[in-house]
Amino acid sequence: MSSGKDHRVYMKAKIDDFLNNFTTKAITDKPNNLPEYLLDFIKQQLGLKLSESEHEELLSLRQFMKNHEKGKGSSSESQSEDDEVDDLPIPKKGRASMARTSVSAEVFGEWNKKENFKPRIIPKSQDLKIRIHERLNKSFMFASLDDKEKDIIVDAMEEKNFPANSFVIRQGEDGNELFVVETGKLECTKVFSQEEGPKFLKFYQPGEAFGELALLYNAPRAATIKTVTESKCWCLDRGTFNHIVKDAAARKRERYEKFLEAVELLKGVDNYEKMQIADALKSTSFASGEYVIRQGDWGDVFYILEEGTAVAKKVFFTGGPEVEVKQYMPGDYFGELSLLKGEPRAANIIATSALKCVSMNRKAFKRMLGPLDEILRRNATKYTTAPN
Template sequence: MIQKKVLSSSDESSEDEHVEDLMDKQKLVQAKANKPTRTSVSAEVYGQFNKKGQFQAKKVNKSEDAVKRIKQRMSQAFMFSALDEHELAIVIDAMEEKKFKAGDFVIKQGDDGDVLYVVDQGQLDCFKVFKKGEPEKHLKVYQPGESFGELALLYNVPRAATIKAKTDAICFSLDRETFNHIVKDAAAKKREKYEEFLSKVELLKDMDPYERLQIADALKVQKFNQNDYIIRQGEQGNTFYFIQKGDCIATKTENGTEKEVYSYKVGDYFGELALIKHEPRAANIVAKSEVIVVYLDSDSFRRLIGPVDEILKRNMGRYEKYVKK
């Protein structure tokens, strides 16, 4: 069928699994509810920062090069995928550049934490002691574009693991206040907005609401102008799209002539054929007006679209007369 180039991003499924390695979130929340509030500086700050009326955006002076690098790394870190342009600007302003030598400890398990980090350069090892008295376990190596340290901010708990610079490294840090007021809020708003949209998509109407929420969390958004090519025939397919605004057409190029073969409106989807069949894109997708799409990368598609996989396969018949050799 039909599909486009997609922005690079960190592997969301591996990130989810890593967080699960660090701690069971539900158990963590339950434990937090069953014990007295911690009297650490971290806890006090957390309480103050959750008072919405007191929030003032932080601004840290930085070079144009640093701003450019932050933007690049944020585009790779899935945690920031829900932010709009205004929110991104606030977060970029608040970030600080931190340099570490090989062997430096960035965070230590059990310490209070009031910032998260996004890796810009170098590699960092993650270690965790799961039971007191046992040796620490090496969990992963953080690479540029990945983030860590958010659990202490999300749940107001000590650091869940130790992060140590494997090589000389540069990270960008984000304070608890900006994270809680901008990143967390944006994620919640994104979920609400896209869950409502997905509930109206015919393909997903019978999906469990929880399953739709998982898709909403993984969605990324992209805008196109009239006549822009969203997907080009012959490209490798690694993205699945839903149309949130506007209209598109599918075209086939044969013997040097491009011919319209299909049309799409709000709520329609495209891009699944190449993902299901593991083949190059079979057609072009062209924006016929200003278009906003939300999309899943190939890993998220395979992880989250399972409940409607058979429907997708059945609906592939709509393209058959256009994709035959």
């Protein structure tokens, strides 16, 4: 049974931080409908499952990549998928961006050579640079960057302010900028059918980024973003995005490509989804004998073992011995049970050699590994069954 001290530790580690973050945001934004605002805040913290539009977009991008890899030569299988998934929209003739008509042209074109690129520098105070750095550190989009690359991004970012109820980007238009929200609240809508009109997808809050798809895939804007309140965004130009952010993501994907192929859990995941998982991973190291996870703690991180070995040990009753229940080798994973069930850690995970893991936070875990939910739950029984 938990002691009063345990309650205070949990309160300080989890509840106080959550309430402080929520209170700070609420005081800043001053929402009229506080319960609805709290619900939006909780959804942002947990991470949402793929919406209908995001699922459609994912299918489109998968098919686009398959066609590109096959040189547009489709098998009967890919042809049947084409009947269900539309290709990414192509800019209309006469538009200014007509030169950017394919991903391959953008990636390998003359204008994209590194030696010809000089990132723009927009002067900023040191305090302002620190503030933008803090925003970048909270954004998934910039997780692959090192400090030097983040400095280049910060220098290149331009401040833009938008009044309430104004359009930041419109579906179908060409896009040359990525946006990171500094303050305010914005809504994202998408038209799936002209007869039905726009459909609400999600709200964007401070720290979140949008607009990257038009830059990544050289396609028109996939949705409309409109401010709900007066908002400030930091805007990154196409050139800097392609040469810094995109390249860093590519290096990270290349690093993890072979590793993820060997992870048994991900055997049924297609290449596009594996690339998204690679983008979300962070590297963490532990010394031999160090606890990676402690039984009973509240956890927000899922781990895949990259190098070294570890064991899972569990105490099955109060005062009982610590019993080994599983050994881990490279490619094995752990930490999923807390994220699946919202419960404390089910076992201790201890490094038995110098250990290197890649980790994924709760939000990325929910988005990326949602389809593997049943496999993860079935495998999780290894923590709850005592050895014979």
